[in-house]
Amino acid sequence: MTKINENFLLLQAGYLFPEISRRVKVFTTDNPDSAIIKLGIGDVTEPLPPAIVEAMHKAVDEMGSKQGVKGYGPERGYDFLIEKIIKNDFAPRGITLDSSEIFVSDGSKCDTGNFQEVFDTDNVIAVTDPVYPVYVDTNVMAGRGGKADSSGRYADIVYMPVTPDNNFVPELPKEKVDLIYLCYPNNPTGAVASKARLKVWVDYAKKNNAIILFDAAYEAFISDPDIPHSIYEVDGAKEVAVEFRSFSKTAGFTGLRCAYTVVPKQLKAYKKDGSTIDVNAIWNRRHCTKFNGASYISQAAAASVYSDTGKTQIRQTINLYMSNAKLIRESLTALGYEIYGGVNAPYVWLKTKDNMTSWQFFDYLLEKANIVGTPGSGFGSAGEGFFRLSAFGSPDNVIEALQRFKKI
Numbered sequence: 001m002t003k004i005n006e007n008f009l010l011l012q013a014g015y016l017f018p019e020i021s022r023r024v025k026v027f028t029t030d031n032p033d034s035a036i037i038k039l040g041i042g043d044v045t046e047p048l049p050p051a052i053v054e055a056m057h058k059a060v061d062e063m064g065s066k067q068g069v070k071g072y073g074p075e076r077g078y079d080f081l082i083e084k085i086i087k088n089d090f091a092p093r094g095i096t097l098d099s100s101e102i103f104v105s106d107g108s109k110c111d112t113g114n115f116q117e118v119f120d121t122d123n124v125i126a127v128t129d130p131v132y133p134v135y136v137d138t139n140v141m142a143g144r145g146g147k148a149d150s151s152g153r154y155a156d157i158v159y160m161p162v163t164p165d166n167n168f169v170p171e172l173p174k175e176k177v178d179l180i181y182l183c184y185p186n187n188p189t190g191a192v193a194s195k196a197r198l199k200v201w202v203d204y205a206k207k208n209n210a211i212i213l214f215d216a217a218y219e220a221f222i223s224d225p226d227i228p229h230s231i232y233e234v235d236g237a238k239e240v241a242v243e244f245r246s247f248s249k250t251a252g253f254t255g256l257r258c259a260y261t262v263v264p265k266q267l268k269a270y271k272k273d274g275s276t277i278d279v280n281a282i283w284n285r286r287h288c289t290k291f292n293g294a295s296y297i298s299q300a301a302a303a304s305v306y307s308d309t310g311k312t313q314i315r316q317t318i319n320l321y322m323s324n325a326k327l328i329r330e331s332l333t334a335l336g337y338e339i340y341g342g343v344n345a346p347y348v349w350l351k352t353k354d355n356m357t358s359w360q361f362f363d364y365l366l367e368k369a370n371i372v373g374t375p376g377s378g379f380g381s382a383g384e385g386f387f388r389l390s391a392f393g394s395p396d397n398v399i400e401a402l403q404r405f406k407k408i
Helices: 006-010 016-030 050-063 079-093 108-118 133-142 195-208 279-290 296-304 308-334 358-369 395-407
Strands: 102-105 125-129 158-161 179-183 211-215 241-246 259-262 268-270 276-278 339-341 347-351 386-390
Touching (some): 079 102, 108 211, 108 259, 108 279, 125 133, 179 195, 268 279
Parallel strands (some): 179 211, 211 241
16 A cells, blocks of 8 residues: 655645636636736746846857767756856855855755755744745645644744734744744845844854754845845854755746755754764755756856846846836835835735735735735735735836726
């Protein structure tokens, strides 16, 4: 008899974004003439910058020649990309990394979901609420969640509410936890964490022999010079933190797929007998066993991100998205909505209208304005009554969406 992993049966409903797609499909089937504007999923809409396209064409030409064809590459990533990552993303911020601490992959969603595999299922995890669903769901699949209550919270997970009252940066948990998921700039709230607040978490992790899994996928959108782009800007963070980075939102790679994870050599975990073990070595074993490496073409494209031309073109695209965010934030504030985020992140987090639930507001916007956003409750119970809008849209669509907001 083949048995199923029954932890999968503990997952609540469907994954958030497929449920959104399902509702939109039902609506468009019933209303085929509706002109839907999607400001929900954080998917890019602008084309790849020319520098990246040129690099990809060059890489394809290489792959089409006897002399330039590439087979399996190094699982951790090509040195030409890793060297550029260290030189451009970390060295200017005073962070020293060795090439063996960088692991190139095909996406941060995969890495943030997979990293929990190297830790014992007895570890207690802590997540913010609301939270990017992948952090929770993958731990439930592994058996760390327990059963969910009526609000969707799992019994064995420690939830740390992030609300306007704490500026969407959680307080330290009262119970001892082992793995802590933090994401700043934050998805979904668009909030940021100061260096001082991150230092509190680094100190907590050091004191409690815990590890922070830090998702920095949106760091390129930070405009405030006082906000850290990497947790490694905090003293001691290399001893307690893994950092995830992505080219998806930075350079429009959602359809191209390339990212990387930083696992410092100083980071330690513990065996059952209390002795330490290097997390870098364990992740390297897992990474090289289960992953054959990101494609040469996508890594060549990622390397072009760091050219002078690439940096300029990418900044133009980022500025376009953040101009959208500013317009959304200011326009909805003028309409009386309670607005957060949208300053150092491409997401705007708003309080729903007339005390509607998050899903009621989703249906309301879809039916009355043909606008798709993301229900806050889909990110956790503390997100109930909130709603996320993405700035990843064309300026024309954003302007039209805001006109529709005015009409309703």
